[in-house]
Amino acid sequence: MPRPGDPWVAPTTADNKIMSKLKDLEDYREEINQCVKCGACRAHCPVFGAEKHEGRVARGKVALAGAVLDGEIGLEAKVLEDLSQCLLCGSCCAQCPNKVPTEEIVAAARRRIAEEKGLSSFGKGVAAVLGRPKLMDLLAKTGGALSNLLFKKVPENSGLRLRFPAPYIDADRTLPPIVAKPFRERVPEVIEGKPGMPTVAFFTGCGINYMYPAIGEAFLKALKFLGVTVIIPKDQACCGLPAVSAGAAKTVEDLAALNLAALTRRPVDYVVTACASCNAGIGKIYADLGDDYQALAAKTMDIFVFLVKQGLAEKLAALPKAANRTKVTYHDPCHLRTRGITKEPRRILQALPQVEFVEMTGAGTCCGLGGTYSVYHYDTSKQIGAKKAANIAASGAELVATDCPGCIMQLQDSINHAGGKAQAVHLLELLVAALPSEK
Amino acid sequence: MLDSRIIDQLRQIVGKDQVSTEKADLICYSYDATQQKFLPDVVVHPQTSEQISRIMRLANTEKVPVFPRGAGSGFTGGSLPTKGGIVLTTERMDKILEIDEENLVAVVQPGVVTEQFQLAVEKVGLFYPPDPASLKFSTLGGNVAECAGGPRCVKYGVTKDYILGLEVVTPTGDIITTGGPTMKGVVGYDLTKLLCGSEGTLGIVTRIVIKLLPLPEAKKTMLVLFGSIDGAARAVSAIVRNKIIPTTLEFMDGRTLDCVKQATGLQVPDAARAVLIIEVDGDREFLDKQARKIADIIQPLGVVETRIAETPEESEALWQIRRSVSASLRKVNPDKYNEDICVPRSKVPEMIRKVDEISDRYGIPIVNFGHAGDGNIHVNIMIDKKIPGEQEKAEKAIKEVFEGALALGGTMSGEHGIGIAKAPYIPLEITPETALYMKTLKKALDPNNILNPGKIFLD
Numbered sequence: 022m023p024r025p026g027d028p029w030v031a032p033t034t035a036d037n038k039i040m041s042k043l044k045d046l047e048d049y050r051e052e053i054n055q056c057v058k059c060g061a062c063r064a065h066c067p068v069f070g071a072e073k074h075e076g077r078v079a080r081g082k083v084a085l086a087g088a089v090l091d092g093e094i095g096l097e098a099k100v101l102e103d104l105s106q107c108l109l110c111g112s113c114c115a116q117c118p119n120k121v122p123t124e125e126i127v128a129a130a131r132r133r134i135a136e137e138k139g140l141s142s143f144g145k146g147v148a149a150v151l152g153r154p155k156l157m158d159l160l161a162k163t164g165g166a167l168s169n170l171l172f173k174k175v176p177e178n179s180g181l182r183l184r185f186p187a188p189y190i191d192a193d194r195t196l197p198p199i200v201a202k203p204f205r206e207r208v209p210e211v212i213e214g215k216p217g218m219p220t221v222a223f224f225t226g227c228g229i230n231y232m233y234p235a236i237g238e239a240f241l242k243a244l245k246f247l248g249v250t251v252i253i254p255k256d257q258a259c260c261g262l263p264a265v266s267a268g269a270a271k272t273v274e275d276l277a278a279l280n281l282a283a284l285t286r287r288p289v290d291y292v293v294t295a296c297a298s299c300n301a302g303i304g305k306i307y308a309d310l311g312d313d314y315q316a317l318a319a320k321t322m323d324i325f326v327f328l329v330k331q332g333l334a335e336k337l338a339a340l341p342k343a344a345n346r347t348k349v350t351y352h353d354p355c356h357l358r359t360r361g362i363t364k365e366p367r368r369i370l371q372a373l374p375q376v377e378f379v380e381m382t383g384a385g386t387c388c389g390l391g392g393t394y395s396v397y398h399y400d401t402s403k404q405i406g407a408k409k410a411a412n413i414a415a416s417g418a419e420l421v422a423t424d425c426p427g428c429i430m431q432l433q434d435s436i437n438h439a440g441g442k443a444q445a446v447h448l449l450e451l452l453v454a455a456l457p458s459e460k
Numbered sequence: 461m462l463d464s465r466i467i468d469q470l471r472q473i474v475g476k477d478q479v480s481t482e483k484a485d486l487i488c489y490s491y492d493a494t495q496q497k498f499l500p501d502v503v504v505h506p507q508t509s510e511q512i513s514r515i516m517r518l519a520n521t522e523k524v525p526v527f528p529r530g531a532g533s534g535f536t537g538g539s540l541p542t543k544g545g546i547v548l549t550t551e552r553m554d555k556i557l558e559i560d561e562e563n564l565v566a567v568v569q570p571g572v573v574t575e576q577f578q579l580a581v582e583k584v585g586l587f588y589p590p591d592p593a594s595l596k597f598s599t600l601g602g603n604v605a606e607c608a609g610g611p612r613c614v615k616y617g618v619t620k621d622y623i624l625g626l627e628v629v630t631p632t633g634d635i636i637t638t639g640g641p642t643m644k645g646v647v648g649y650d651l652t653k654l655l656c657g658s659e660g661t662l663g664i665v666t667r668i669v670i671k672l673l674p675l676p677e678a679k680k681t682m683l684v685l686f687g688s689i690d691g692a693a694r695a696v697s698a699i700v701r702n703k704i705i706p707t708t709l710e711f712m713d714g715r716t717l718d719c720v721k722q723a724t725g726l727q728v729p730d731a732a733r734a735v736l737i738i739e740v741d742g743d744r745e746f747l748d749k750q751a752r753k754i755a756d757i758i759q760p761l762g763v764v765e766t767r768i769a770e771t772p773e774e775s776e777a778l779w780q781i782r783r784s785v786s787a788s789l790r791k792v793n794p795d796k797y798n799e800d801i802c803v804p805r806s807k808v809p810e811m812i813r814k815v816d817e818i819s820d821r822y823g824i825p826i827v828n829f830g831h832a833g834d835g836n837i838h839v840n841i842m843i844d845k846k847i848p849g850e851q852e853k854a855e856k857a858i859k860e861v862f863e864g865a866l867a868l869g870g871t872m873s874g875e876h877g878i879g880i881a882k883a884p885y886i887p888l889e890i891t892p893e894t895a896l897y898m899k900t901l902k903k904a905l906d907p908n909n910i911l912n913p914g915k916i917f918l919d
Contacts, residue, residue, distance in 0.1 A: 059493045060533035064573070064596035073552050073571075074505075075488040075532070088487050099484035118787040 041270035046129040055119045056083045062113035067387045071404040076103040079113035079123040108391030111359035131268030195434040197232045204234035215248030219290040223253045226299035228426025239449035254283040260302030295324045297354030297425035325365040337372035346377040350418035353385040354425035381416035390431035406435030422448040462501040473514045478505040489547045492532040500541035509666040516633035528660040530602025533594045536879030538659045564672045565641045570601025587675040589616035607657030609875035611708035614833030620656035627667035631906030660912045676741035681775040682768040685732035691762030692734035693809040709833030710737040716829045723788030732764045793842035801865035802874030805835040814864040836874035878916045
């Protein structure tokens with residue numbers, strides 16, 4: 022019986038023994054050797070902070086990955102457990118004197134595990150997509166219990182399904198409802214802007230499509246304000262990041278191929294995301310898959326980077342400030358922070374006339390979701406989230422804005438567990454509230 | 461492999477979840493920052509002094525070595541389980557037990573991370589000065605065991621200067637206390653000072669009573685570029701001669717500066733061949749005056765440029781230059797020996813010249829930076845171990861560096877300790893009589909040689 026904390030069970034044939042373009046653990050030998058065991062990661066790893074065990078920190082995981090490569094230890098249960106205890110948040114690498122990419126090493130180790138041991142149960146969920154390449158499979162009309170909601174309404178190839186397989190969800194967890202009509206079914210595929218303005222493809226990701234369509238609508242409103250032409254390809258798929266986390270290499274590549282086709286059918290200047298994880302999925306992970314993918318990755322841009330580039334921060338800053346402003350703080354999603362995107366969202370936030378921006382302590386530490394991590398290690402995930410909730414409360418902010426649906430979900434869950442009053446929102450929702458209403 | 465009977469007894473003492481013989485866990489507790497690796501037989505996470513006492517008694521009965529460990533961030537192998545046996549980690553004894561604002565004293569468990577403690581006392585306007593480079597992750601227990609230093613020690617002293625008392629489990633399993641929360645105390649031998657820096661060979665620290673200071677109101681940072689290391693060293697002497705003791709007086713030699721320039725694109729004039737980072741702390745109005753006075757004192761000594769930080773952000777940017785040193789060194793060569801000799805501060809330029817000469821003679825890059833204010837020089841011997849013969853050359857160079865430091869009235873190690881890394885060199889500095897005195901102590905307190913055996917002195 023699979024159970025939380027014991028994810029590496031139930032071998033499956035899918036994803037086994039395939040030649041992947043994604044890097045093998047062996048390809049990271051040099052990076053593994055770059056770890057000088059100084060221990061700096063102990064100060065920054067959110068999982069270590071909660072667990073206080075060397076096997077849970079980057080240094081330990083890198084040592085284990087090295088020992089696996091050297092044949093000193095096999096893929097035994099304890100090794101798999103330690104390697105599953107990683108949020109892939111990249112906090113360690115950001116502070117590592119030698120910039121050892123532990124999150125990439127752990128992901129490669131998980132692919133190795135999937136190859137040798139078969140996929141975990143959530144990995145199997147991903148693998149289901151192989152037999153069903155068609156997107157927007159079906160959506161049930163009504164829901165009931167949470168498990169039914171998740172299983173009936175979300176297509177099998179959605180990353181959400183991988184994140185929240187029903188038997189693992191705790192009853193006390195706050196999750197947004199799955200919407201009856203997904204975002205991409207509500208909007209036309211092409212929304213023409215003004216001549217001379219750029220054309221962008223909107224990569225929605227699963228979070229916006231199935232749980233937070235309001236973020237998608239805010240996205241469109243902001244770009245309409247600027248006169249940007251937006252294409253929302255109906256056949257885009259999950260970015261594949263949950264499959265990266267699960268070690269399901271073949272699925273990552275299949276999803277990447279679907280998205281490459283969907284996002285390059287029409288010429289666009291940029292592929293814009295409003296989800297940090299999707300941004301890292303397409304913008305970073307795909308880059309290893311070949312030239313076409315590299316070109317796609319190079320075009321991928323976070324919404325706030327795009328908006329700042331279009332001069333929106335100045336336009337907002339020129340608006341008269343509201344008399345009664347709302348205190349808002351910002352949470353850095355790991356998948357933007359590790360890619361150096363921290364200033365642009367703050368520039369927009371600070372420019373908003375109705376907002377009084379306050380920086381919180383530890384804005385850049387992981388919220389504790391880690392995608393699939395929170396499903397299998399919800400207790401640790403909650404402990405990490407509790408620190409975040411305390412920092413939000415200490416900042417005095419009424420709202421915590423961020424740029425990732427996954428973080429919003431975890432932040433709200435953490436605030437609720439702590440009995441806090443703050444509300445987690447997407448920065449786009451605050452932004453469009455400041456824009457002049459349409460005539 | 462330990463007898464399963466011993467493992468069972470350990471489980472009875474600390475609980476099943478706090479004992480592991482899994483290979484994965486043994487690997488994770490096999491290393492420290494020396495990058496050497498020794499697998500223990502078992503890893504134990506005790507939570508109380510009583511548990512540690514029972515573990516020590518068991519270890520004596522069964523003649524199993526015990527290796528205490530904090531964060532495993534030491535540079536000399538002090539926590540390495542060189543003979544297998546038990547790794548006893550205090551990382552889960554991580555509570556701050558008391559911060560007494562009336563008496564300026566705090567009581568902590570050994571697993572508290574140094575920076576976490578500093579932040580906690582700073583919240584109530586108090587100050588714990590020792591600041592080893594590892595302060596974000598090293599533990600106070602480890603700091604006491606190694607008598608950790610840091611940049612601020614120029615003005616404020618090292619770890620032992622702040623430890624008023626300890627609770628310690630002895631090598632044979634007794635629980636003793638030394639010192640106490642009073643500023644004065646002369647009853648019996650000063651065991652607190654003896655245990656500070658004893659590298660976990662004489663006892664396991666289980667509770668620490670710490671002296672605190674009022675938190676200085678502000679600090680001011682300046683970066684001064686010199687045309688030569690001599691100028692920088694004369695500046696250090698001149699500042700001290702003028703009765704100013706800055707909080708920190710960090711230096712980087714020309715080779716270090718080259719590494720940083722190459723790695724970070726730092727813009728400095730080509731004439732700059734040494735750097736001093738000077739920080740003063742105290743009342744706000746007094747700092748500007750003091751910074752100006754320092755600038756005036758050192759101006760005639762070959763200053764190429766002086767940058768004074770006006771804001772905390774600018775100060776942070778100056779410190780970032782110092783912090784980028786370690787990573788930038790890797791561009792020189794992949795492997796490094798990081799030695800931490802200490803000489804009288806007036807001898808720093810002479811020592812640097814000596815190191816440069818050794819570097820040239822062996823044909824291996826050696827870069828120097830560190831705490832000029834107290835003469836504590838970090839000598840980094842950069843090699844590529846993959847090249848045959850490099851390691852042997854490095855070891856010969858290290859010996860000459862130590863001999864050089866000793867000839868100038870200095871010491872082999874200012875703050876990293878001896879562990880196993882420097883144990884072979886100890887006869888260079890300590891006479892046989894002094895060594896015998898120390899070994900006699902160890903033998904009397906640990907007759908079975910159970911606690912951290914083979915450290916400081918080779919068996």
